[in-house]
Amino acid sequence: MNILVLNVGSATVKFQVVVTDAERMANDGDTKLLRGQIERIGGESVITFRHADGTTRRLTAALRDMRAAVDWLVGHVTSPESGSGLSARADIHAVGHRVVHGGEQFRSSVLIDAAVLQGIEDNVELAPLHNPHNLRGIEATRQALGAGVPQVAVFDTAFHHTLPEHAYLYAVPYPLYRRHKIRRYGFHGTSHRSIAYRFRKITARERNDVRIITLHLGNGCSACAIQGGVSIDTSMGFTPLEGLVMGTRSGDLDPALLDYIAAKEGLSLSQVEAMLNSQSGLLGISGLTNDMRDLLAEANELQDRRARLAIEIFCYRARKYIGAYLAALGGADAVVFAGGIGENSAEIRARICAGLEWAGLHVDAQTNGALVGGREGCFSAEGSTLEAWVVPTDEELLIARDTFRVVSGGMQVGTRKNPT
Missing domain, CATH: 3.30.420.40 (ATPase, nucleotide binding domain)
Structure with a gap:
């Protein structure tokens, strides 16, 4: 499965194209076709591509907003000049998005639908500097690829839902937690989970x-x-x-x-x-x-x-x-x-x-x-x-793998333990 991974910020998009499936994951044989980032969205944007052979290429393009940036990116990575090996937009089978805050609702990666979008929107007040940009990236991707291409949200906070109460609760009046969900959520969960998995692999x-x-x-x-x-x-x-x-x-x-x-x-x-x-x-x-x-x-x-x-x-x-x-x-x-x-x-x-x-x-x-x-x-x-x-x-690799698992039905919503 060819998966486009997107990490959307206020004026940037980091991206990677990864080929993965159950057999590749089992053998750590995932293929990273292309990665890079778009910076300074809203004007003359700078796009950096890093290819699998280690070479780097830089381009510029006038990209007025996130929708234009994602549309340009999808068009370029599926063109022969990108060197990705993808030749049409239909060659992107799914998209995985880094989403910063899932609140208490999202305990694992999920297929994005109307309810998930509403859930991300409901958590904007917990991550006002991040979740709105994540939502714009999801909408821009739907416009670029169509509603038929599945999109998956991978939450930074999900990995930390295994914290026990004594670790995630603050010593403030308990009703504040009950009313406003004031607690430790933790972030960088996707990174910590990736590090832990790789450590186990290399140390057997x-x-x-x-x-x-x-x-x-x-x-x-x-x-x-x-x-x-x-x-x-x-x-x-x-x-x-x-x-x-x-x-x-x-x-x-x-x-x-x-x-x-x-x-x-x-x-x-x-x-x-x-x-x-x-x-x-x-x-x-x-x-x-x-x-x-x-x-x-x-x-x-x-x-x-x-x-x-x-x-x-x-x-x-x-x-x-x-x-x-x-x-x-x-x-x-x-x-x-x-x-x-x-x-x-x-x-x-x-x-x-x-x-x-x-x-x-x-x-x-x-x-x-x-x-x-x-x-x-x-x-x-x-x-x-x-x-x-x-x-x-x-x-990015972990996001791609979660995207495959969710789309193929190998990951259940609400699980306490994230697979690796």
Whole structure:
């Protein structure tokens, strides 16, 4: 089955074309034909294609809105010049969409119909920066391919529906949960699920025997405690703002700060929330950038104090969560790094792991330094009782596989455990 995977943002579309079916999944023989992204939708857009042979190609096109962007994308990937091997729109058999928030309603990936669309719409107030764009992507796809091509929603929050009550409830008056569904939802679930699956495959371990802590470290960051293939705790909460320090998000803080900052700075609560989401984290501390590569260069080459401080806080917060999740899991087999920073920064991995020798984790510096650019492997020293791994996430592949399962009837709506 040829599946188009779409991750739609406000002015961007990330995409991938994947060929998969039951036999390919069983043998990890899925084929990735083409991937890339469209940026700056609403004007002269920039389109980047990355082909299976590793080559990259860039184009520009005037794309006025999301409907025009998706229509252009579908037309191009099914043309001979794309190199995808698809020759007509009918060659796209299904479309899988990353949808950020499924609330309490969606516990697994689902076939999109009118009821699902309404459910995504009902959760807009929980993810106002994401779900509306996801809905626009779904509608644009229907316009481009017709109502007969099945579309599947794969929710970031679904993987974390296995959290027990004591992990997902906040210690606020219980009626607030009953009336407004105020609770920890967690995000990056598709990534954490992908990492856990790949870790089991490369280590040949049974699902029920694995206890790991996964760290998705990019511009957005989250940690997850996974036991027996399911999430039992995660750092992001009611929104993606909670938890680790991120590129522009503050992560954990005292909630009383919102009123205090608002009063001192003459801001509304919504303005303070925007500050915590887009002007804080690495950017806010350093005053320079949210790009970890640039911060490391500033700290190491120019001895910039605030860049160094931002890095220290980032690593310290991640290390604290590892300690907390070791307690929650009763020990773990491994700490697994993924995401743009987790996969490519050996220095950040080493800094986060420093001080975890008490838990049995000792880093092999040479091996750690070699695991960059998408390479996977174990970088803990021989004899470590807590292993350290790099396992690149592959959310698009997981979305494609879920899409096949849903369309072919191999995945049931409402299941507690997501298959892998």
